[in-house]
Amino acid sequence: MSQRADTRFWIAPVACALVITALSGVALSRLSWSFVDLYNLLYRATALSWPETLSYAFGGGVEYRPLLIIGVKLAHQVVGLRAWFYKALVLLQFAAILAGLLRIFLPTTRQRAVAACIASYAVARPPRSAMFSPRVSLPLTLMPGNAS
Secondary structure (H helix, E strand, C coil): CCHHHHHHHHHHHHHHHHHHHHHHHHHHHHCCCCHHHHHHHHHHHHHCCHHHHHHHHHCCCCCCCHHHHHHHHHHHHHHCCCHHHHHHHHHHHHHHHHHHHHHHHCCCCHHHHHHHHHHHHHHHCCCHHHHCCHHHHHHHHCCCCCCC
16 A cells, blocks of 8 residues: 555544534524623623733632633624624634544544544534533523523
8 A cells, every 4th residue: 555545544534523513513503692601701801991801810719711701801802792703713612622632633544533533523522411401402492581
């Protein structure tokens, strides 16, 4: 077998990752985000100045996520309140994680390529408990005004 034929095993895992990312993008585009979560996340981006944001981000608290707080403030100032941008950002992060995993998996043989495809699928799909949990499916089925 030629040396060139040995290097083509990476194509199938990359194609799997692209399909998984595209399907996730379709699902994400149709999903509405929770108002409470968006409000809690974006309120501080609009209400706080940069010095206040930095002190809040590195001041600790219940959830210590300084890069998230600073990133949301920066993104809010650059693009504003456009939900499509934040959804695209989530999808790009997901694609970067899959690309990093494919690099770690090193699909140089047929067996490793198949294993990389299976592992990419396993990483991408939600756990069974999340798929059948009422807490996950409930926001998708509630209509405005029907919350109990």
